[in-house]
Amino acid sequence: MNVPLPMFVAVPLVVAFVLPVLPKAGKAVATLLANLATVCLVVLAVLSVGEARVYEMGGWSIPLGINLVLDGLSSLLLLAVSAVSAAAMLFSTRYMEQYTAKPKFLSLFLLMVAGMNGVILSGDVFNLYVFLEIASIASYALVGFGCEHEELEAAFKYMVLGSIASVFILFGVALVYGNTGSLNMAYISRAIQGTGMNAGLSFALSLFIVGFGLKAALVPFHAWLPDAHPSAPAPISAMLSGVLIKALGVYALARLIFNVFGVSIPVGWVLIALGLLSMVAGGFLAIGQWDFKRLLAYSSISQVGYVVLGVGLGVLLLATGANVAWASLAILGGLFHLVNHSVYKSLLFLTSGSVEMATGTRQMKDLGGLADRMPVTRAACTVASASIAGVPPFPGFWSKLILVIAAVQARFYWIAAVIVLVSVCTLIMYLKVQRYVFLGEVPESLRDVRESRGSMLAAMVFLTVLCLAMSLLVLVPSLRVAVLEPAVNVLVNGADYSIQVAGL
Amino acid sequence: MLYALCFLLFMIGLYCAVVKKNMVKIVVGIMIMEYAVNLFLIMLGYRAGGTAPILHASQVDPQTASITAHFLNTAVDPLPQALVLTSIVISLGSLALMISICIRTYAKYGTFDITEIRRLRG
Numbered sequence: 001m002n003v004p005l006p007m008f009v010a011v012p013l014v015v016a017f018v019l020p021v022l023p024k025a026g027k028a029v030a031t032l033l034a035n036l037a038t039v040c041l042v043v044l045a046v047l048s049v050g051e052a053r054v055y056e057m058g059g060w061s062i063p064l065g066i067n068l069v070l071d072g073l074s075s076l077l078l079l080a081v082s083a084v085s086a087a088a089m090l091f092s093t094r095y096m097e098q099y100t101a102k103p104k105f106l107s108l109f110l111l112m113v114a115g116m117n118g119v120i121l122s123g124d125v126f127n128l129y130v131f132l133e134i135a136s137i138a139s140y141a142l143v144g145f146g147c148e149h150e151e152l153e154a155a156f157k158y159m160v161l162g163s164i165a166s167v168f169i170l171f172g173v174a175l176v177y178g179n180t181g182s183l184n185m186a187y188i189s190r191a192i193q194g195t196g197m198n199a200g201l202s203f204a205l206s207l208f209i210v211g212f213g214l215k216a217a218l219v220p221f222h223a224w225l226p227d228a229h230p231s232a233p234a235p236i237s238a239m240l241s242g243v244l245i246k247a248l249g250v251y252a253l254a255r256l257i258f259n260v261f262g263v264s265i266p267v268g269w270v271l272i273a274l275g276l277l278s279m280v281a282g283g284f285l286a287i288g289q290w291d292f293k294r295l296l297a298y299s300s301i302s303q304v305g306y307v308v309l310g311v312g313l314g315v316l317l318l319a320t321g322a323n324v325a326w327a328s329l330a331i332l333g334g335l336f337h338l339v340n341h342s343v344y345k346s347l348l349f350l351t352s353g354s355v356e357m358a359t360g361t362r363q364m365k366d367l368g369g370l371a372d373r374m375p376v377t378r379a380a381c382t383v384a385s386a387s388i389a390g391v392p393p394f395p396g397f398w399s400k401l402i403l404v405i406a407a408v409q410a411r412f413y414w415i416a417a418v419i420v421l422v423s424v425c426t427l428i429m430y431l432k433v434q435r436y437v438f439l440g441e442v443p444e445s446l447r448d449v450r451e452s453r454g455s456m457l458a459a460m461v462f463l464t465v466l467c468l469a470m471s472l473l474v475l476v477p478s479l480r481v482a483v484l485e486p487a488v489n490v491l492v493n494g495a496d497y498s499i500q501v502a503g504l
Numbered sequence: 505m506l507y508a509l510c511f512l513l514f515m516i517g518l519y520c521a522v523v524k525k526n527m528v529k530i531v532v533g534i535m536i537m538e539y540a541v542n543l544f545l546i547m548l549g550y551r552a553g554g555t556a557p558i559l560h561a562s563q564v565d566p567q568t569a570s571i572t573a574h575f576l577n578t579a580v581d582p583l584p585q586a587l588v589l590t591s592i593v594i595s596l597g598s599l600a601l602m603i604s605i606c607i608r609t610y611a612k613y614g615t616f617d618i619t620e621i622r623r624l625r626g
Contacts, residue, residue, distance in 0.1 A: 126587055133594045137601060144605055152609045153621050159602055160530055164521060166598075167537045170591060171514070174541060177584070178548045
């Protein structure tokens with residue numbers, strides 16, 4: 001079906017501006033409208049799978065106007081963003097009752113979704129920057145939404161580092177414009193293919209790597225994430241860890257490297273190094289945490305490392321001219337891990353929100369024995385933990401297996417060993433979660449804890465089912481061809497982007 | 505030379521944002537960085553002695569209906585100016601949010617010193 005591409009940005013944006021002006025009594029209406037908007041986005045994203053189209057805003061043809069590009073990679077990311085945001089929105093319907101100013105929260109939430117969809121669809125680097133700022137500013141405000149000591153401190157830290165990242169990206173955009181005379185990605189790509197990289201463009205690329213690396217919280221730039229993600233309300237933690245760091249960080253970086261700048265060996269090694277550092281450092285730091293959400297946040301750093309490692313291996317293999325099949329395999333592993341992680345990490349954050357709401361604490365030392373009292377939360381958490389740790393039938397296992405196979409095929413045995421080692425770390429940290437939160441003795445204070453109800457339960461069940469079904473995405477050939485392979489092809493045949501988008 | 509000064513301004517902003525302990529000074533540092541980048545964008549499109557990029561009927565060659573070379577060689581590039589306007593609006597939004605977070609933090613902690621605002625660690 002021919003979905004008009006601006007709808008992905010317009011639907012959440014319009015609803016976001018309507019919500020705050022509703023009268024005070026309209027809280028139920030606001031909640032309903034916001035949920036309708038996210039469900040509508042899921043429908044649009046599903047309808048747009050398998051399409052590749054270019055939309056010219058306002059009818060201006062490409063070098064003059066702004067264009068939106070839908071291809072395999074964008075539709076994969078759109079699916080992940082819309083599914084996670086629908087679940088998080090459903091969850092916040094009940095969860096956010098404990099906060100005041102719920103319509104404002106919903107409005108900021110939708111602004112963030114609009115920004116992310118814009119980043120994913122944008123075919124113009126400056127437009128990408130604008131949408132990135134919309135999503136980032138909304139997320140800064142959401143992290144500080146509680147307005148307590150910790151929230152404000154985390155929001156300020158996040159905001160300072162996020163703003164520095166944005167300035168770096170804007171500087172990169174300015175350098176690219178100065179060197180190629182265009183802002184359209186297809187035209188920039190064509191110009192770079194014609195003239196090759198020069199000093200200015202290399203500087204711009206390094207600015208982009210630092211800027212998007214900060215947004216993606218890769219290890220030397222990760223300082224804000226373990227504070228910001230746990231301080232946000234649980235559905236927002238799910239959105240931030242699940243999709244924001246990937247849409248704003250990993251996706252934008254992959255798009256620019258593969259489709260605009262072109263692959264090169266140093267960039268491949270930089271990405272592999274960032275990925276490995278994030279995996280190892282995030283994994284080890286997570287094991288030592290006693291705050292439930294902080295542990296999840298560190299684990300996000302580690303898991304994003306896997307995605308960046310897969311993409312980096314792809315860059316390196318394509319640049320060295322090795323077998324393209326291995327490069328595709330590495331990229332497939334990375335992208336599959338990206339969608340997997342967005343589902344199971346948001347599920348884990350939702351379960352942590354459920355536990356926190358029921359017990360009033362996130363300190364694992366104060367928790368215990370919730371398995372009987374919160375059976376659904378426990379089941380959801382177990383599925384997600386097994387998946388993230390890579391226990392065989394669950395989706396996390398397949399994405400890690402693909403990465404290991406790609407690393408072995410490319411004769412990087414030590415990388416394969418690190419992947420397996422960090423998997424073991426991940427298993428340890430999630431066994432810790434199971435042991436201290438759901439098993440063991442029930443503390444006296446938690447005798448009358450009850451399972452969460454209503455929309456929170458529905459959101460967790462939805463994501464659990466989705467998490468179980470994710471394996472099908474790679475195991476069923478027709479689904480793989482429809483969803484994952486177009487995304488991989490966009491990156492592997494990165495130089496064809498300008499031909500497909502602008503016919504250059 | 506001008507580009508080097510612009511880059512120096514950027515580095516001053518970065519230094520200020522990274523080294524200073526006062527929250528408000530950090531915000532000022534970030535804004536200096538933003539304005540250095542805005543200045544850089546403006547300089548990209550600047551042309552000494554250039555004219556405004558407004559096309560008048562007299563600047564279109566009547567025979568070939570193409571724009572005269574004189575216009576192309578003297579008009580400044582309007583695109584960076586449009587970009588800078590957008591970027592100023594964005595930085596206004598982010599500045600407003602940053603300052604309001606600073607004010608709320610001051611109300612909670614009673615200080616702007618980030619070395620004393622340290623409840624989160626680990």
